[in-house]
Every structure is written in structure tokens, then in C-alpha cells.
Amino acid sequence: CNPILRTHGYVATEEKPQAVEPNVDTKASVIARLGNPSIKGTFDEDIATDTWYYMNSVRQRFAYLRPIVEERTITAISFNEDGQVQKVAEYGIEDGRYVNYSDRKTPTRGRELSVLEQVFGSVGRLPTDRLGGGQQDIPGGGGGPAGGR
Amino acid sequence: QQSTPDAAPAAPQAPTVIRTVQVQGNQRVEANTVASYLLFGRGDPYSEERIDMSVKTLYATGLFADVEIDPRDGNVLISVVENPIINRVILEGNKSLKSDKITDEIEAEPRAIFTRSKVQEDVQRIIELYRQSGRFAANVVPKVVQQPQNRIDLIFEITEGPVTGVKRINFIGNNEYSDRKLRGEVVTEESIWYKFFSSNDNYDPGRLEFDREQLRKFYTDRGFADFRVVSAVAELTPDQEDFYITFTLDEGEEYRWGDIKVKTELESLDQDLLRRLVPIREGELYRASDVESAIDTLTFAAGTSGFAFVDIQPEIKRNRDTKTVDLVFNMVEGPRVYIERIDIIGNTTTLDYVIRREMELVEGDAFNRILLDRSRNRVRALRFFEEVEITETQGTSADRAIVEVNVTEQPTGEVSFSAGFSSADQFLVDLSITQRNLRGRGQLMRFVIRASSNRREIDLRFTEPRFLGRNLAAGIELFDVTIDFLDEAGFRQSRTGGQISLGFPLTENTSLTARYSLRTEGVDVPGLNCAAILADPVAGAQNNLCLQEGDRLSSIGGFTFGWDRRNDPITPTRGFDVRFSQDFAGIGGDVQYLRSDVQANFYRGLLKNVVASGKLYGGYIEGWGGDPVNVNDRFFKGSFDFRGYENAGIGPRVLQTNELTGEVRRGQALGGNAYGLAALEVSFPLFVPSLLGSVFAEAGTVGLLDDQFKFETVDGNLRTETIDDLSIRAMLGASVFWESPFGPIRFDFTKPLKQYEYDERTSFQFTTRTRF
């Protein structure tokens, strides 16, 4: 039983991103042939220039193993000020680096479903504690608009 | 009795500037509220056009029955008559529709503002309600009763009129198929007295439209390419009691498939290979639905060979003279569209990633319909949702799409209570609490307490579907089960222990689950004084049982290989699923056997929601290292897994025959080392929406007892022997499945075709389950 293969990201049909020629192609011709890039960024110090990345990857999923990226091709096309292709760079899977991602998370609020609600599904509407900042009575009026208004 | 202000005096020459603005006649609405709607105020230049606009806006608020603005050369006077407030809404004469069903539909409600236009709209809404429930002659008259302080009671006098049923459905121009056959195809039914339950026998224009489509599908799938429904007319009888519906059809000629071709400029796709994939052969009867399934297979083929953006346009050419249809599939490169965002909405309990990880597509991927459909099935297979709908909309640029996965949650917590009643079990009470989506993280927790006259079971199970973030389902289970086979086989079995399991997918449709279980198995024979019996062993049932008495530790490793090709995980109508498992007992412990088990189910949709399913189950267990298979490990079939028989109703048994009288007495069941079951079932909807019926035929056998446990003793004219002849029992049956308000109930009725006097029969069982 062979592993399951999946391609992700940009799918090159006849037109290959690598076939883009410096100082011949322009932004318009690249878009016409390849369509919009996967990622738009800029490449070097002088921020007037643009760089477009076309990224394709093939992943292999086999049984319980963590899916592995078998193949990844990224084509970086950088343009000069007036939109002419200056440089075409290639990145393969071998350029990839291992990074262990920091597991710190910026905190967010939001009403956590109380354990009771989660275990027994939505059991009616339990008046929950207010999200941060909510006052019990109405702000600006003792006990609500009864104050003679 | 509102006083209308008298006609304004002859208009003085128009003032140039507005000095004051006065409002009169307002009771509930405050003056500054009226002022806030005006398009002019103090000090503004006087303009006739502004005054008219103000009158219009005041009317538009719906608060006022009458508005008049009198310029009075600068001191503008606005006299208003407020719309009354509805005090109560009373419905009279509604019998077939309950009042709260109507009040939900109409806008008028206590404390709302009464306006003539709103009441007219409500009258139409009520009439429409009656139309839908088939009463076309219904009539509604609104009445108003004045109350003090400009309040009114609103009364709707309803005359329901008779139910306008469908008297007769006839067809004109149908020479190929009879009226009766076509009536079967159409959803609208003639109202016949005994079909009092049916809701399809009243006239509903919407359903008529659906019927036209049904007829078109029926004919175009049987070769009639030119078929069209000329007209579908419903005439009301003069007494407004019934409708006559007439369909005029133009069948046209019967067509066969001409030549079929697949054309594509995508060079790397091989055209004749694609042609062979198309399931249509020249000369076959023309069927419209074939085109659709062919497009699916071709898109799939293109998809797998890397062409994510393929557009297939079928060109259908009908040549009237040869009565053949030529078909050309043009495979053209479709628009290159990528998925910009996948938004998951509606998940009020389940966490986003539990759904997102089931998606076969990721943001940035090429848009691919097949993978989207497969993703939808995978999300549905979680069984957390009533409905899963995937829609796509235009993204921020032409070649970008946004995919929206809209789920509706359903209660995944389930208290299942089932009671079985049969001669063997007497009364079975099963209480299990399951939460299939614990903390919205997709984890399963199940706690079962089961007690019946012959079984006591406690089972706690927890499963994490994505263990360590991988595609690996890890489960742990603890159980303490005592099963009482006293009257069937003379022993009580207990099993206490635990099991851990790891399951993972191998390929697209296959999966493997490995497990290890450690437990103590007890066999207890209360009725016998085994010490004495074993002291001077005499071949016989009692001696056998005593030999197997006692506790044993069994340590079992096993696996299950699953192959699932069903087209739908929950209600399959096509395909099959096979499970082959093996358990090896003997990694330590004192029990040694190898048990193999295969379970295959086949599904085939016949007609609209009529599904035929086949079942082939089999199992074989064999001791190794000289050990026989103990009674508690042997197969006992009956009750729910072989309908129509008691618990352990079939299989090897001790039999006592009286040579003289020929009278036969059934002794204890012994269970067998092998079993085989086959069943064929056809389920179909009964005429009442929540009822489902099915007829089934089942055949099966249990047998192959180890020789040590066989014996034959003769005592005078009483011969006691063990019967183990692997004979086939067969049986016909029917069951009714009712989705009752408090949960599904199932009734099984059975009649044996071939049985043996020494089988324990049962004729009726039912189980029910309620969700919370």
C-alpha cells in the first residue's frame, strides 16, 4: 500500500515559473502566463523593488507517520522599479531549515464553554459570567433608567 | 371616532421663512420624535417640496394613520393621528392549524402598532399557510374592536373550507409507459381514503414543478432524449373540493448512444485511455444520467494526473434519422483558481482545528471540487453535525476563491437507554452516556452501565482521534463484564481488564487498528459441586464444565484491517466495507488461541431511498500449544446478532433423547469454534415519513467443537449426546424502524425457514435509544 501524495500551492501547467527570463519579461507578462503569485514580498534593501514567489510543494502521508514534505520548489522573481524582471532565484526543499516554533501565545478572551456545556452539549442558556469590562448594572444610571428619566 | 381637522382655510400667500413648528394630536409619540423626522426646522426657508417630503417620511414610519402639515404662514402646525396599538390578537375559526402556528407567521402581536397595510399582509400570510396545507378555499376577514386610549383588539375571522385534495392524476401522450407507472414516479398522490397519513395528496404548485422534473428524469434515463412535459395543469372542481391534474407529455423517439469521443488539447492526457474510462458503450440505450457520472470520472482522472483546473463540456448531438445520440467530451483547461481562505462557520461547540484538519485542501491550494466533496464527507463522518455544507465565493481577485464550510451542530452527547424483551433476556436495561465531541476537541468518551437478567457490564472508553497531532487514533478502555449463560450453557462468565488501541489510515480507503488487551477471564459453574465431580470424572456435560471452571489471565494482541469503499459514511447507497481482524492470545497469560474474524457489508441503492444491503460474517478460533478453546472464548450467536434466535440459540448443544418415547429435551448450548452468517436486507420508507421498514433473510451456523468436549452417554433408554453438525439455520424476517419523538425504536419479527427442534427461538425484540 503506497503513501497518499498531495500537491499544495501553485500548480504549474505548461507555463513553468522557472522559464521567466530576466529583463525580458515584465510584471504584466508574468501575470498573464502564470497568474498571481503565491506570496508577494520585497527582496533587497532598496524597497522600490518587488519580489514574487511561486511556491509548490508535494507532501506524502503514510499511515500514522507525520506527513513529510517530499518536494518543494519556490521561484522568486524580483522586478526593478519599472516592473522588469531583474533576477529569478530558486529555492528547493534543501534550503528549508528546521525551526522549533515558540509555543507562547498572545492571550485572547472569549467565553470558554463551561465544562458542563461541553460534556452535555448545549444544555439551555446558562447566564455566564460577563466578559471583561461588563458592569452588572447599567453604566451611567443607578439601577437602570428608573432614575426618573 | 378620530376627529379629522376641518379643511384648511384658503391658502394665504406662502410664507418665506418658518418661524415656529408645532405638533398636535400626538399621544404616544413625543413631539421631538415627530420633529426629528421633519426635513425642515425653525429658521429654515419655507419650501413646499420639503413639506411634502416630510409628510411622506412621517407616513413611512408607520406610526401615524393620518398626517397634515398646515403652513399657517410660518407657524407650521403638524397635526397627526397616531396608529392605534394592538392590545390583543384573537384568531377565530382555525381548527386544522393551531393558533400559535399562525401567530408565529403573522407580524401583528400585542403592543405592536396597528396599520392597515400590515394587517392586509397578515391576511395573505394566513391564506398562504392554509394553501400549503392544502386548503385552497380558506378565507380570512380581519376585524377591529376599539379599546380605550387608542388601543384596538385585532380579530382574524378564519373560514377554513374543505381540504382540496387531488382527485385524479391523468397523463396524455404517454404511449410507452402506463398512467399507473408514471403515477408511481410522481410525488403528488391521489388522495385515497385509507391514505389518511399522507401529506402528498393535497395540491401544491411547488410539488407540481418537482413532478415535471421527476418525469423528465424518468424518461431521459430510458432513451427518450427529446422528451418534454408540454404542460402540467391543475383544474379545481366547481365545489372547490378537489383538483384534477393533467400532464401532457411529448415522449419523442427512443434513442441509443452513437459514437462517444473524448477530445482534449492537454497533451499529457491520453485520449483513448480517457475514452475507456467513460462507462458508456455505443449502441446502449441513451441515459441522461450517464453523462453526469462520465464527467465525474473524467474530472477525477484529470485531477489525479495533476490537472486541477480541468473543465469538461459535453457536446450532445441528436441525429433524428438514425435515432442515435453522439457525445463529445471536450476537456479544456479551466480557469486557474486558487483557494484564498477557508472559513469555518456555525461551529458553536466544535473547535475550528477539529474540522479544519479533516479538510483535504489547504489555503493556497488549487481549487479542486473532488477534494472538496471528499472533505465534506470526512467532516460528516465525524458525526458531530446535522448538516455540512461547503460553498465557494469569488475571492479578492479573479483567480482567487473563498471556501466557506458551514456546519450545524447536533447534540453529540447521548444518553442511550435500550430495553430488550425476549424469552431469554427477560428484561435488559442498558444505560450509556456517550459524548462524541468532548470539549469540542473531537474526543470520544463513553461510559456504559448495562444490567439485565443475565448480564452486568461497566465499560469506560476514551479515544483521541489525532494522538500526538498525527493521523493516529489512540483509545483506552476499561471494562468489567459478567455474562450469565446459566440457563443456556450452565456457566457464568466474567471478564475484567483493559485494552489500548492505535488506529491509522493506510491509503485513501484502507485503515489498520492494532490493539493489546489484558484481562482476567472467569468461568463460574454455581450449580455444580465440581470438587466431587472431578474426583471421579464421568464423561458428560458437568464434567466438561468443571474442567473449564476457574479464572485465567488472557493477554491478547490483535489487529483489524478495514477497507471502506462506501459512497457515504452514514447512509451508504453504494459500495462496500470489509473488516478483517485477528486476535492472538498467548503473549504470556494462561490462555492460548488464535481467533480470526471477517465482517463484510455490501450496499446497493435500488430506487429512491430503497437500499439493498448484504452481510457476510464469519469467524474461526483455534487453541494452540495443545490448549482447547475454553467455553467463554467460543462463539455464541443469537438474539441481536442473529435475529430470530435466543441468546446462544443456535450451535452445538447437549441433547437428551428418550429412545422409548422419541421425546427430545434440549440441554446446554456449548458454543462453537467457528461461525458463519449471511444476510440480505432491503430497507424502504413506509408511507408515514418517520417510519422505515425492512425485510430480511438470514442464514447462519455455529459449530466445530473441540473433541474433548464431545461425549455420548446412554443411561437406560435416555441417550445424552452432544450435537455439533454445523447445520445451516435460515430464517425470514421483517422489522420496523420508527424515529419516535423520544428516539429511534426498532421492532423485529421473525419466522424460521429451516430450524432444528433444539434451537431456542424468539419471535419479537425491540430496542430504543434517546438522545439529549
Next chain:
Amino acid sequence: CSVLGGDKKEKLAYIERPAELIYNEGFEQMEKREFDRAKLFFQEVERQHPFSKWARRSMLMTAFANYSSADYEEAVATAQRFISLHPGNESTPYAYYLIAMSYYDQIYDVGRDQATTVNAEAALQQVVRRYPDSEYARDARLKLELTHDHLAGKEMSIGRFYQKENQQLAAIGRFKNVVKNYETTSQTEEALHRLVESYVTLGILEEAKLVGSVLGYNYPSSVWYEDSYDLLAEYGVNLNDEVAKPRGRGYWDRLKERLF
């Protein structure tokens, strides 16, 4: 003296009583936090004396009673009815505020559907737009920040999911979206660092360096910048130098605009 029946759908006996009397009885129930019973009294005031100023106040109190008993749909419906009947009343700002709070209290955690957050954001913006200098607007602005931050939190949680699944393209898309559309929220620093992590995983170190420098320039003391600095230091890139380099005027803004 109350004539309330026991069942849930209690009905008040239909006896005419002065508006203030019924109103005050309702108000007492509110004090005792008997919201459902209070609602009955207020609705009775509206029914018997629809034109009195007590009727107006009762409608508002019904809305508040609904809100207090977490019956948010009813609270929003009653408040909207008050607004349509009395757009000019001085309590109308409070009605708008009550609608906003009804949605705000239903905001689920980032893992779940954020429909209520979007509704809350819209309702809070209404309060701020219509009554900019009312005391409700001050609280609404604070809450708007929280809802905006909350939506950014959801984008980040999905971005982190894709990153852990090693789907870097999808992750980069989500993190860029946070920097672009949720710039003022507390999530932006983390988004920038996550982008550095993803670009390094792909091996595009130049892009990582530029994003890291934007993070360093805008949030020099952020703990996330420290992470980026350490990560890129492994590959011989010193972010501090990048940030310190002399740049043309408006360089950083143009860079940020170009990147996102």
C-alpha cells in the same frame, strides 16, 4: 399581593392598575434579580398604559431584564423596538449600548464561530458613531478594541494551526492578514515573529530578515522580537544592525506597506 401563577408562562390577571404601581413592582423584582417576573410587570405597564412615559421606561427595563437573564435575542429585539418607537428619546443611546452588550457577552473563544463577535463589532461601532461623546461611547471604544483583538486572535490561531501542520504558504497568508488588517491589535508582534519563523522554515532568509527588521523597528522591546533576533542570529543575521542602519525618510512605513 401578587397574582402570579406558578407555571413558567405566567400570566398577570388583567386588572387595570396605575402605571407607576405596576412599574415599581417590576422594579422591585429587578432588585431581587427575579428578571422573568420583572418582565411580566413591565410588559403589563406597556399593555395597560401604552402612552404613559412609564410605558417607554418599561420597554427599556424589559430589554435590560432580558439582558440580565442572558436571553440575548429577546434583549436585542426589545431594545430595537424601543429605538424604532422613540428614536429621539434621551435613553435611546442606552438602548443601542444594550444591543452591543448583548452581542458582546456572547463572544465565544477563538476556537469557535465568531459570528457574535462580528455582530458585537458592528453594534459597538453604531454606539460610537451615533453618540460619540456619551459615556457609552467611551466603554464601546474600549470594547471595540477587544473585539478587534479577538478577531485577530482567531486569525493567529488558524495561522499557528497551519504552521504546525507545516503548511507554510497557508500560515504566511494568515499572519500577513493579521499585520495588514489588524495592525493596532496586540497580535501583530506575534504575527511578525511567526512570519520570520515560516520564512526561515522555507529557507527564504532575506524575507525573514526584512520582516524581522520591521518587528524590531516597531516593537524593539517586544519578547517576540527577542525570539526573532535569536532565531536569525543562528543564520548569521543580526537584526539589531538591520534596525540601526541609516534609512531614507519614511523607509519603514513604505517597507511595511510593501510587505503587507
